[in-house]
Amino acid sequence: MHDLLKLRHEEREILISQTNERDNALHDIKGFLSRRTGLEDTITTIHGNAESRRSRQLEEEARSLETDIHELETRLYEMKAKHRQLVNEISDINNSVDAKLSSYTESLSLLDSDVRNFLRDPPIQPLSHSSGESTFYSLNPKRRTLDMAREHWNTEQVGLHDRQQKVEAEILALEEGGRIWKQAVTDVTGFEKRLQANMRHYVEMTTSSTKPGGSIPRNCKDGLVGSLLNDLERTTQRIESHLELAEDKDWKLLVCCIAAELEALREARGLLLPAFGLSLHEMDALLNSTSRDSPVIDHGMEEAKEDCQACQMENDDPEPPADLLKDSNPNNSDARSEEDDEPDPSWLI
DSSP states (O other), X not given: OHHHHHHHHHHHHHHHHHHHHHHHHHHHHHHHHHHHHHHHHHHHXXXXXXXXXXXXXXXXXXXXXXXXXXXXXXXXXXXHHHHHHHHHHHHHHHHHHHHHHHHHHHHHHHHHHHHHHHHHSOSSOOOOOOTTOOOGGGSOGGGOOHHHHHHHHHHHHHHHHHHHHHHHHHHHHHHHHHHHHHHHHHHHHXXXXXXHHHHHHHHHHHHHHHSTTOOOOHHHHHHHHHHHHHHHHHHHHHHHHHHHHHHHHTOHHHHHHHHHHHHXXXXXXXXXXXXXXXXXXXXXXXXXXXXXXXXXXXXXXXXXXXXXXXHHHHHTOOOOOXXXXXXXXXXXXOTTSXXXXXXXXXXXX
16 A cells, blocks of 8 residues: 555656646647747738838829820920939838848747747656547647647647646555554454463363363353453444445455454354354343443453353362463354363464
């Protein structure tokens, strides 16, 4: 789970980097389009400004004067002088206009070259797609346009934002789910430790009762068994609550893990009943009795242990040998028989 959390953190960093790259590319596109619009507007303005209109008017007037020259010889000198003046003015204006147009036209040509290079070799790598899907990158570079690039990267940007939100949600789920899993493991581990200790105590009580002169009151053993089963029941309920929370959050991995622990607890219940020689009805009676007498599980177990230890001290039975705590025959686990009724030693682990 730690490795998965680390992987999601790394994936988030990659997604953030890719998002920033696309932001920069979209910013470049916006700059290109803005510059092109400005240049085109300026060229249009130059074509339609007063100087251009003046140039055309003078050309018309020059042609009119050329006709007048042939008609008015007497005014030839003055009209030729005027003609030369007008021609020179026209030339100056045209040269000025051509110079301005040349500068802006060259700028537009350079911009188009930059755009072609930009579209031919985009500054960011494409995201992975299925092989059969047609994308902006799959087009011939000559057919690509800035509008296509902007639409493609906007679409990728939306997908990256969606994926980033999902990764953030997964990270939150892993962090919160990790706390729930840790609590579930703590509950199960605590129960296993208490089960091991109480099963050893139960074996000691059973061993003492089978010796000559040794007897343990029935209510002492029932109290210990009832407290143990009550502990199992409450632990199961806590694990069920963790499972319900995981199901509500739709954390499938955590649901599988907690469900496995819950199933193990239910199997433990099915194995404990035969080990103690109890039926379901008898188990319910013990649980009800223990619940009324000892609302706290650990306190009920301690009281049962103290009562049973007092009974053992009255009988002066020695401590049972160590081999009885290790080996037992699971086929002789009937608590109501007069033979050895030790539980399966697997429950001591």
